[in-house]
Amino acid sequence: MLGKRKNNLKIAGRPSGGTPRKSRRVELLARKGLMPSDPKDDEQATTHFKREFRSRFGPNCPKFLIGSLENAVWCAGGRHLEDEKLLAIYLHHDGSVNGDRFSIQLLCSEMAVDIFSRDYMVFGWDFTDETNRQRFLTSAATILDRSTIYDVSRAHKDRYPMLLIVRCRNSRCRVQKRFEGNTTRGDFIETLTLEADYAQQERKVTRENESQRAIRQSILDLQKAEYEESLRADREKEKQRLEKETELKRISDCGVRIGNLKMENRKQDKDKLKYRKMLPKEPTSSKQSKKLRFRKPTGDGYLMRSFSPANKLQDILNFTASEGFPQSKYRILALCPSREISSMTPTRPLSAFGLAQQETLIIEEK
Known part of the structure; x- marks a missing residue:
């Protein structure tokens, strides 16, 4: 299978007529990369990258995302924990002597493609052109850690291709592993599998923690609801008690006022009777009265x-x-x-x- 793929590579062979074969380094220097220089936007750049990569290395390759690095982070993070995947950021450089070997034997191997399709989102970018290189570094500055940005920006071209394995969760990214151009196939497949298993275990633990947290929160919410209901009942009882006390006081005050009024009326009636007894008789004659x-x-x-x-x-x-x-x-x-x-x-x-x-x-x- 590997020999069959090599027939599709755009690697200069021995020309007819006995002309000496060009050196590998000269051929690499003649390449212009997988992206156009200074593309209109990230979508155009990644679309061109994906098309050129498939043209050069064949259709059996990872499914590269289209769009910006920020969009790739959002896709890998997923809306829910079940949708989360690792993000593999592939950084290509046509000037590297390891470019074809890494792409064919590692990145596009059947086992790697299967692992990528199951557990990873893959984002590709080309560092061959300086403008594109700076464009990526500027975009990645707000996503990746400073140490990774520093190392990637200062790496010699023969350290490429690089593959960064990134864990994305809630817009936060952590670089789990970095592969370089001299990585062996065995280490590559084993590490990809281990990182995917580790991420799956992390998600499982996170799900369990979230489940436990949801249970605790449910208990707290229930306790809070019961407390608020108890507090509401206590307030209602207190309100009824105060209303009853107020009503009893009103009745008591009313009774006191009624009692005082009755006493006052009895006193007035007694006084009226006393003054009536003191009155002289009305005169019968109206002449002098x-x-x-x-x-x-x-x-x-x-x-x-x-x-x-x-x-x-x-x-x-x-x-x-x-x-x-x-x-x-x-x-x-x-x-x-x-x-x-x-x-x-x-x-x-x-x-x-x-x-x-x-x-x-x-x-x-x-």
């Missing part, structure tokens, strides 16, 4: 009673008190002339106050 009309402070009507001119001012005060308007809280005003008669001498007779035969007096709250 004074018919007095008292306007209530509540505005709901008048009180009417007749008094004898010989009755005292105190009798008027006792009458208004018997109707619920005691002198301690109310005063009595006369209109013509305007004066407060309740403040005058209560033992004086009514005839001394110049009240008319029919007089309207005002009961006013103090």
Whole structure:
């Protein structure tokens, strides 16, 4: 199989006519690389790389990704852990004496292609042209570690091709292994397999850890929900307790007010009865009696009673008190002339106050 692939290589053979064969180094220097110089974008560069690589080394080769290095990292990282694969970054250099051997015997061997298709994403780039080399280094500066970037940028061309095995997870990349041009086939296949197995074991451990973390988080969420439910129930109980206490206090205060009001009403009724007993009899004759009309402070009507001119001012005060308007809280005003008669001498007779035969007096709250 290997001999059959060599027939497809663009390696100069012995020319007809007996012309001496060109040296291997001269042939390598004549090559222009697998990429055009200064391509329009990464997609054009990687498309050209993939096409030229297949043309030179045959169709049985790794499936190179198209696009930028950032896109290759995203594809290898996967959206979920189950989709994650290792990223193999193949760096080619046509000036290296190891280029064809590495590509044919290692990279494109049936075992390697099978491993790549199962466990790896493969990204290729050509370092033959300086512009393309700098373009890759600039892009890789934000993805690969400084040590790798430094070593790759200063490596002699005969150390190429290089294959970087990179683990990508959550936009973070770690270089696991680096192959160089002088790597043997046995070491290459064995290391590719070991790295894939190691990555698979890491993913398994990560899945188990994530599963355990999910279980712990589920327990924490359940405990939190139970705590919040308990807290809500306690708050509801406290709210109900406070509402009950408030209602009981309101009822108690209402009872106290009702009790006080009843006591006040009983006292008022007792006082009214006392003042009624102190009132003189109304005169039967209307010729000399004074018919007095008292306007209530509540505005709901008048009180009417007749008094004898010989009755005292105190009798008027006792009458208004018997109707619920005691002198301690109310005063009595006369209109013509305007004066407060309740403040005058209560033992004086009514005839001394110049009240008319029919007089309207005002009961006013103090």
